[in-house]
Amino acid sequence: MTMRTIRRLAASILKVGRNKIRILDEKKVSGAATREDVKQLITEKAITKAVAKGKKKKESRRQGPGRRKGTPNARKNEKEKWMERVRSLRKYLRQLVAEGKVPKEMSRSLYMKIKGNQFRGKKAFYNYLKDAKIIKE
Numbered sequence: 001m002t003m004r005t006i007r008r009l010a011a012s013i014l015k016v017g018r019n020k021i022r023i024l025d026e027k028k029v030s031g032a033a034t035r036e037d038v039k040q041l042i043t044e045k046a047i048t049k050a051v052a053k054g055k056k057k058k059e060s061r062r063q064g065p066g067r068r069k070g071t072p073n074a075r076k077n078e079k080e081k082w083m084e085r086v087r088s089l090r091k092y093l094r095q096l097v098a099e100g101k102v103p104k105e106m107s108r109s110l111y112m113k114i115k116g117n118q119f120r121g122k123k124a125f126y127n128y129l130k131d132a133k134i135i136k137e
Helices: 003-014 026-030 035-043 057-061 078-099 104-115 122-131
Strands: 021-023 047-049
Touching: 003 021, 003 026, 003 035, 003 047, 035 047, 078 104, 078 122
Parallel strands: none
Antiparallel strands: 021 047
């Protein structure tokens, strides 16, 4: 078996990517002929899994306003913001319908209003429902 095949088999056995496989003893490993041989080499520690690297805390701390270049829209564009808002409002609407706070007949028109960008967020949506007396609280 080629080293490439052995690496692939080891990756599938250890449930990691091919690049995370470390072969310590190439002469010993090159003699492997079957998947069972590769398993045996793993138990003998001739083939190991690479240790996962963690994200540096320092990197995540360097995200203050002084580090940011570009407008907020450059960092997260308008479409992504809109998609986030619409998804959360639709989820909230489903939740209200499931709880019985909003009648099912109203849900389609509210859904279309959400799609039409009528609400800035959950709070505005909730206030609209209260003002229109759709929800009672």
